[in-house]
Amino acid sequence: MFLRGAGVTLYISIIGTILGAIIGLIIGTIRTIPLSENPVKRILIKIVNIILTVYVEVFRGTPMIVQAMVIYYGSLMLFNINMDKMFAGIFIVSINTGAYTSEIVRGGIISIDRGQFEAAHALGMNHVKTMLYVVLPQVVRNILPAMGNEFVINIKDSSVLNVISVSELFFQTSSITGNVFRFFEPFLIACIVYLIMTLTVTRILRFIEKKMDGPENFNVIPGNQMQVTRPEDIAKKTGQTGY
Amino acid sequence: MDKIIEVRHLSKWFGANEILSDINFSVNKGEVVCIIGSSGSGKSTLLRCINLLEKPTGGEIIYNGKSVLDNKHDVYAYRTKLGMVFQQFNLFNNHNVLSNCTIAQMKVLNRSKDEAEKTAMKFLKVVGMDQFINAKPRQLSGGMKQRVAIARALSMEPDVLLFDEPTSALDPEMVGEVLNVMKDLAKSGLTMLVVTHEMGFAREVADRVVFMDQGVITEEGTPEEIFNNPKQERTREFLRRILRDSKTE
Numbered sequence: 001m002f003l004r005g006a007g008v009t010l011y012i013s014i015i016g017t018i019l020g021a022i023i024g025l026i027i028g029t030i031r032t033i034p035l036s037e038n039p040v041k042r043i044l045i046k047i048v049n050i051i052l053t054v055y056v057e058v059f060r061g062t063p064m065i066v067q068a069m070v071i072y073y074g075s076l077m078l079f080n081i082n083m084d085k086m087f088a089g090i091f092i093v094s095i096n097t098g099a100y101t102s103e104i105v106r107g108g109i110i111s112i113d114r115g116q117f118e119a120a121h122a123l124g125m126n127h128v129k130t131m132l133y134v135v136l137p138q139v140v141r142n143i144l145p146a147m148g149n150e151f152v153i154n155i156k157d158s159s160v161l162n163v164i165s166v167s168e169l170f171f172q173t174s175s176i177t178g179n180v181f182r183f184f185e186p187f188l189i190a191c192i193v194y195l196i197m198t199l200t201v202t203r204i205l206r207f208i209e210k211k212m213d214g215p216e217n218f219n220v221i222p223g224n225q226m227q228v229t230r231p232e233d234i235a236k237k238t239g240q241t242g243y
Numbered sequence: 244m245d246k247i248i249e250v251r252h253l254s255k256w257f258g259a260n261e262i263l264s265d266i267n268f269s270v271n272k273g274e275v276v277c278i279i280g281s282s283g284s285g286k287s288t289l290l291r292c293i294n295l296l297e298k299p300t301g302g303e304i305i306y307n308g309k310s311v312l313d314n315k316h317d318v319y320a321y322r323t324k325l326g327m328v329f330q331q332f333n334l335f336n337n338h339n340v341l342s343n344c345t346i347a348q349m350k351v352l353n354r355s356k357d358e359a360e361k362t363a364m365k366f367l368k369v370v371g372m373d374q375f376i377n378a379k380p381r382q383l384s385g386g387m388k389q390r391v392a393i394a395r396a397l398s399m400e401p402d403v404l405l406f407d408e409p410t411s412a413l414d415p416e417m418v419g420e421v422l423n424v425m426k427d428l429a430k431s432g433l434t435m436l437v438v439t440h441e442m443g444f445a446r447e448v449a450d451r452v453v454f455m456d457q458g459v460i461t462e463e464g465t466p467e468e469i470f471n472n473p474k475q476e477r478t479r480e481f482l483r484r485i486l487r488d489s490k491t492e
Binding site: 016076113115116118119120124125126129133134137138141150214217219220221222231 | 259294319321322323325326327329331332333334336337339346347348351352370373375376377378379382384392396417419458486
């Protein structure tokens with residue numbers, strides 16, 4: 001039962017974090033679009049920005065446990081949608097992570113040197129191409145540690161989903177305590193299982209970071225030296241020694 | 244001679260500060276024009292206005308007979324025709340040397356990967372960096388980075404290459420390697436507009452030297468005219484100071 005609970009916890013937090021990261025990446029990118037000079041586009045961007053700001057503030061500013069209740073029972077009452085519990089769990093974790101991640105991404109984009117944007121623009125790239133090929137790959141690398149944080153938080157905080165009876169680790173542990181009439185031992189085990197999960201995740205992410213950075217060294221391609229006119233050689237030939 | 248770029252009555256304000264006022268000058272095909280002048284005189288701003296990294300406040304920029312400030316003018320296509328080399332190199336940190344030179348070719352000019360790599364290799368050879376195609380920018384020295392940046396700009400096969408103080412962020416030892424690459428390019432007939440503090444380079448390579456002071460072009464002429472026989476007191480003073488400094492070094 002512990003293992004099944006751990007499996008569900010991991011499942012919800014992995015999918016939730018990935019979906020949340022995608023939501024955050026998109027929203028964070030939209031929120032950093034420079035204001036256009038075209039008045040129609042300008043107003044459009046401003047309206048979208050206001051909506052996104054409301055989204056971010058609402059989901060950052062309320063506890064996930066309350067969001068879970070409101071969304072799960074609210075959708076049932078108001079729209080008569082009986083959400084699958086697992087789906088509801090992933091949905092809540094995703095949009096919650098999305099709200100946090102969009103701010104992480106926004107910070108990541110702001111921290112990229114202006115020169116990277118300018119160089120891309122000078123090569124004829126528009127904003128979308130600049131973002132896709134130059135800025136966002138660097139942002140993704142830079143926010144990985146913060147995303148690791150989000151992941152760990154999701155593993156732990158998905159425990160609040162027990163209020164809508166998603167059968168994750170905390171919910172399972174509670175059921176066990178009901179069967180065996182003991183509290184300390186099952187929760188101690190749950191504790192250890194949570195710790196193992198978070199430690200594993202942080203190790204894996206560290207590994208991915210290293211992979212993304214690439215090797216410390218690079219290969220020099222031995223070229224045909226006769227063809228390569230190095231500037232130093234020209235300088236020697238012409239008898240100049242620079243300025 | 245064909246005028247590639249013509250600047251007419253250009254002005255640029257940052258808030259209440261006038262950085263450029265009534266700039267008039269042009270660059271002809273195949274010409275090397277150096278812009279000199281003290282820091283804060285608006286040289287870099289002028290260069291950045293020309294490829295529209297800064298939006299001019301007033302005036303006109305004519306490129307091959309067309310006004311580039313016209314709203315219908317395609318800014319992105321225009322920029323592919325002007326290569327830009329920055330003071331801080333601005334190589335893409337997430338790409339290695341080769342893909343720094345190919346990414347814009349593929350994504351902007353829609354060249355195939357093979358074609359882009361062939362072009363990139365050609366120009367990386369010109370700057371002597373073809374052995375380092377696997378290196379990431381952070382693994383290179385300043386001079387190497389700037390040479391790659393030049394190859395990146397050349398890979399787009401632009402009509403004009405703009406240099407914004409390309410050697411100002413380099414260690415003195417590395418200035419020579421970059422200037423030598425630039426000299427070779429000048430000899431090959433490339434049109435170049437160079438903002439620089441390297442007076443030796445301007446004197447030797449430039450066809451024309453433009454002297455700027457406080458947002459105005461105060462003097463313009465051949466290197467002989469500017470360096471040996473400056474007409475304006477301000478130019479004389481600037482050159483005296485610069486040349487004295489370089490002697491004491």
